[in-house]
Amino acid sequence: MKQTTMQQLLTQYPYVEDFFAGLEVPVLTTEQTVENYLFSHKEFLMEEKSTTPAIVLQDLEDYIQAMELFLHEEDGVSLSSLTIVAGVDKAGNPESFETITLYPSQVIAIVGPTGSGKSRLLADIEWTANGDTQTKRKIYINGKTPDLTWRYSVTNQLVAQLSQNMNFVIDATVYEFLELHAQCRNVAQPQALIAQIIQQANALSGEKFHPETNVTALSGGQSRALMIADTAILSPSPIVLIDEIENAGIDRKKALDLLLSQEKIVLMATHDPILCLMADKRLVIKNGGILDVIETSSQEKDLQAKLWEMDGIITDVRTRLRAGERLEK
Numbered sequence: 001m002k003q004t005t006m007q008q009l010l011t012q013y014p015y016v017e018d019f020f021a022g023l024e025v026p027v028l029t030t031e032q033t034v035e036n037y038l039f040s041h042k043e044f045l046m047e048e049k050s051t052t053p054a055i056v057l058q059d060l061e062d063y064i065q066a067m068e069l070f071l072h073e074e075d076g077v078s079l080s081s082l083t084i085v086a087g088v089d090k091a092g093n094p095e096s097f098e099t100i101t102l103y104p105s106q107v108i109a110i111v112g113p114t115g116s117g118k119s120r121l122l123a124d125i126e127w128t129a130n131g132d133t134q135t136k137r138k139i140y141i142n143g144k145t146p147d148l149t150w151r152y153s154v155t156n157q158l159v160a161q162l163s164q165n166m167n168f169v170i171d172a173t174v175y176e177f178l179e180l181h182a183q184c185r186n187v188a189q190p191q192a193l194i195a196q197i198i199q200q201a202n203a204l205s206g207e208k209f210h211p212e213t214n215v216t217a218l219s220g221g222q223s224r225a226l227m228i229a230d231t232a233i234l235s236p237s238p239i240v241l242i243d244e245i246e247n248a249g250i251d252r253k254k255a256l257d258l259l260l261s262q263e264k265i266v267l268m269a270t271h272d273p274i275l276c277l278m279a280d281k282r283l284v285i286k287n288g289g290i291l292d293v294i295e296t297s298s299q300e301k302d303l304q305a306k307l308w309e310m311d312g313i314i315t316d317v318r319t320r321l322r323a324g325e326r327l328e329k
């Protein structure tokens with residue numbers, strides 16, 4: 001990278017500009033090598049670094065390393081494991097485990113009473129906590145403390161988060177919105193992917209929408225379905241955090257299957273017994289701490305089949321009521 005020209009670098013990675021965004025450095029497109037470019041603006045950059053939270057740097061070598069990491073990150077993070085290192089509960093007592101390690105294609109449910117700290121755990125993971133949150137937990141990626149550039153990056157590629165509330169604030173159609181996202185991801189021919197995302201989203205939600213529907217006109221359920229399909233198909237983030245998918249009015253099983261087909265680690269805070277038993281394991285939260293890690297047993301999987309049957313009845317009744325039908329005994 002040091003000997004690449006800035007011009008070449010920008011052609012290859014247009015998003016390198018984001019790395020310098022806000023720094024107001026002189027023209028980036030030059031024939032200078034990366035090393036020379038950084039060196040010739042060294043003083044300027046060193047001055048700026050104190051006001052640039054995205055980059056914690058000691059010297060020029062660090063700048064180059066941070067740029068390499070940034071570009072690597074834009075190419076997608078390769079994740080082999082996610083480790084939660086124990087912290088403390090709300091009373092300051094140590095959590096009753098040392099580490100919990102999770103692997104791609106695993107679904108982990110996070111259960112516990114309201115206010116127990118489920119969202120806090122998701123936030124620790126999103127923030128890749130390093131003993132610097134209320135819980136004092138640490139998060140390791142691939143067995144070690146992740147680089148700080150991930151945490152501060154505006155395009156955090158490590159974690160995709162689907163929160164309870166989802167509102168669009170952009171005046172664009174579904175197609176335009178997905179096209180924009182594809183452009184950010186440097187997808188050259190996005191048409192087929194966009195069609196796939198819309199098709200999958202429609203399979204998740206009740207009332208179908210069209211590519212030309214405006215995103216602001218989507219219902220809550222449709223918005224979440226669109227974001228889940230988008231996360232599964234277009235987002236390179238290997239970790240997906242979901243806060244209460246059950247309230248979204250979408251097909252929960254299909255949503256999970258879709259996310260898992262992409263070899264992601266899926267963590268979901270949930271109060272839904274079916275979702276909870278669909279997970280490989282569940283983290284039980286109490287008073288701000290992880291109290292227990294329970295593998296879903298075969299008996300519980302059997303129970304899950306029964307719950308699906310009951311859920312089928314409820315879903316059927318709901319669909320018919322929604323369609324304006326009258327029910328008989």
Ligand SMILES: Nc1ncnc2c1ncn2[C@@H]1O[C@H](COP(=O)(O)OP(=O)(O)OP(=O)(O)O)[C@@H](O)[C@H]1O
Nearest residue numbers: 088089090113114115116117118119120134135288
């Ligand atoms: N270990 C901890 N130490 C101190 N405060 C904590 C700890 N864990 C959680 N909290 C705080 O407790 C409050 C409730 O936590 P949180 O919102 O995560 O609960 P929740 O289980 O997601 O609730 P709900 O089910 O209602 O969404 C938050 O203010 C959170 O920051």
